[in-house]
Every structure is written in structure tokens, then in C-alpha cells.
Amino acid sequence: MAKKKGCLGCSFPVAIVVGLVILAVSVVSLLGGAFGNALFGDVGLPEWLSVSAPHPELPAATIFHIGSIPFTNTMITAWITIIVLVAFFYFGTRNMKLIPGRYQMIIESIIGYILGLCQDIAGEKYGRKFFAIVTTIFLFVIANAWISLIPGIGSIIVHTSEGEAELFRGVNTDINFPLALALVSFVFVEYWGIKTLGIKYFTKFVNTHKLTSSIGKLFKGDVKAGLAGIFYGIIDIFIGFIELLSELMRVISFTFRLFGNMTGGEILLLMMLFLAPFLLAIPFYGLELLVGFIQALVFSSLTLVFANIAVSPTHAEE
Amino acid sequence: MDAEAMKLLAAGLSMGLGAIGPGIGIGILGYGAVQAVARNPEARGQIFTNMIFAIALAEAVAIYALVVSIILLFVA
Numbered sequence: 036m037a038k039k040k041g042c043l044g045c046s047f048p049v050a051i052v053v054g055l056v057i058l059a060v061s062v063v064s065l066l067g068g069a070f071g072n073a074l075f076g077d078v079g080l081p082e083w084l085s086v087s088a089p090h091p092e093l094p095a096a097t098i099f100h101i102g103s104i105p106f107t108n109t110m111i112t113a114w115i116t117i118i119v120l121v122a123f124f125y126f127g128t129r130n131m132k133l134i135p136g137r138y139q140m141i142i143e144s145i146i147g148y149i150l151g152l153c154q155d156i157a158g159e160k161y162g163r164k165f166f167a168i169v170t171t172i173f174l175f176v177i178a179n180a181w182i183s184l185i186p187g188i189g190s191i192i193v194h195t196s197e198g199e200a201e202l203f204r205g206v207n208t209d210i211n212f213p214l215a216l217a218l219v220s221f222v223f224v225e226y227w228g229i230k231t232l233g234i235k236y237f238t239k240f241v242n243t244h245k246l247t248s249s250i251g252k253l254f255k256g257d258v259k260a261g262l263a264g265i266f267y268g269i270i271d272i273f274i275g276f277i278e279l280l281s282e283l284m285r286v287i288s289f290t291f292r293l294f295g296n297m298t299g300g301e302i303l304l305l306m307m308l309f310l311a312p313f314l315l316a317i318p319f320y321g322l323e324l325l326v327g328f329i330q331a332l333v334f335s336s337l338t339l340v341f342a343n344i345a346v347s348p349t350h351a352e353e
Numbered sequence: 354m355d356a357e358a359m360k361l362l363a364a365g366l367s368m369g370l371g372a373i374g375p376g377i378g379i380g381i382l383g384y385g386a387v388q389a390v391a392r393n394p395e396a397r398g399q400i401f402t403n404m405i406f407a408i409a410l411a412e413a414v415a416i417y418a419l420v421v422s423i424i425l426l427f428v429a
Binding site for chain 1 (some may be wrong): 362399400405406409412413416417419423424425428
């Protein structure tokens, strides 16, 4: 590696030291991981440098009990996320100015971004209505994903009555939380649909309008149109059934999308740390930051899209 | 073949085969999005958002495969 004078904004000696440190870390990383063990055999590195194979556990570990309620490590992280979010937005909006400072600017641009997204998809009127839930989902998911990516947060081990467990673990990797969030999203979508369209909302699922009207036509003597109408009416009922099924499948899809992405990401990072410590995990950290953002965006905006579908009147009634 | 080997094989096959479809799908989506941006560079933001949604829907299938693999490896 040829180093120019004043390389990378550092003075010459500093650049050499940095280069040497990077070189040393790469050598250790190559030798200490599973790759190195397979290539060169055991070279006798000290014990604390080697990383043991990860054993991911899917159920969250119970840290302590409050009364008879088990309190898991994922719940601790969830509450930390809530506290961080509340503090961040409380202190940022406590004394707002007309000309915002840097801190207020960050908050305004976050909120403005999501509000813009809402109004892009759902229009001016409904965008403002869906905004609160969508923002809550987005901010919680992204804050939790990024908090559980802080280096070292998963390595704090506590001793509990059931053995050793991590103190903090991202709540997105516990299947119960994505399920709860998916149910919240589902319930709100149905609520908005029923509130906006009233009883008409259910005609999407039980669509007998065409069938009954064409039976009427059949009795009036219009046999050809009546029979065709009955045929299409039965198809409509069937489509309504599929619609109902897909409404319920959304919950499962929401749950496993978030859970799978986050758990997969965490296991990926652990595996990369195991294969070659220090170095190989760094690009995947960047990837996981992006995945956290995209999953938050996807969860919140799919809620938005489904809510928008729920409040738009169906085209079934003529 | 004993049960443990079968489990590992099933987990690998599940993820590998399950990634084929979403891979093709995301490839097509990326192709469409790049072409759309090339034709109309001003609509970049909107195309990107829509592409992300569609990719998330396609990717969900791969995620199901991943979940099956994880369950096979660590739970079953």
C-alpha cells in the first residue's frame, strides 16, 4: 500500500499507525475466525480473540418476574426504545422556534418525510388521518432495529434463574412483537374501513348484490341475462371469500416479514463474526442499517396502502 | 441418512429453492425500475418508493423460506 503525504486527511505518521492497526486487525480476523482455522489450522491465538459458533435462540429469555408476569429481554429493549423515542421528540419539540435549530430541523424533516409519504399515497384528507399510526409504527420499528445494532449491546450477559441470558435483544426478533404490531395494523385498517364506509365495507367480503339482482331478473323473464348474472354472482361471492382470506393472511405476512428479516439479519451478523471476526461483519452492518430502514418503511407504508384500500369505496355496487 | 442430516439438508434446500422465485422477481422489478428512471428521470422518487413496496412483497416469499429454514435448524 503506497501512502502519499497527508494520506486520507491524516498526517503521515498517523496514517501509518492507522494502516498498521487495520493490517493487524485483518490478520487477526483472518486467523481467528472459522475461515482461518480451516485454512491454516489452529495458530494458537489467545482465547479471548476467538469467537465461538453462534447458537441463536428464537424464544426470548426471561430476565425477571414482576408478580407472575415474566419480563423478557426483548421487553427491556422495547421499553428502552420507547424511552429513547419519547425523550428524543420531547426535548426536540419543547421550545419550538419559527426558525428551527439543528435539532428541531432533524425532527421536522423526519415527520415531514412521513407526512409526505402518507399524503402521497392516501391523499390530503386520509393521509392526515392515518399519519399517527403509520408514524408510530415506522419510528418504533426503525428505532428498535437500530438500537439493537449498537455494537456490543447483545454481549451483556446476565445470570438469571434459568441460566445465562442476554440483557438486551432487539424486540423485532421476538415473534410476539411483530405479531402484536401486525394485529394493531390489522385492527386499525378494519376500524378505518368500517368507520368510513359503514355497513358497505362488508360488501367487499359478502358480495351477494349481483346474485340477488340477477335472480330477480330471472323471475321477470330475462332468462339469458339472469343465468349469466347468476354465474358472475357466484364468482363474486367466491372473490369475496378470497378477499376475506387475504385480509387474514396479511397479518401472517406482516408478522413473518418483519420477524424473518430482523432475525435473519441478526443471525447473519453473528455468522459473519464467527467466520472472520472484526472485518467481515462491517459491510453487513451497513446492510442491516438499510434493512432496518426498509422494513420500517415497508411495514408502515403497507399499513398505509391497505388502509387506503379499505377506505376507498368498492366498485361492486352499480 | 439420519434425522439430523436430513434436517440440515431440508433447511438448506428450503432456503435455496425458496430464493429462486423472489430472486427472479426482484431482478425483473429492478430492470423495470431502472428502465423507468432512464426514461423519466424526474419521477425517480416515486418509482423508487413503488419499487421498494413491490420488492418487499416479492421478498416476503424468501422470508417465509428463511423462517422455515430457521425453524428446521433451531426449533424442530
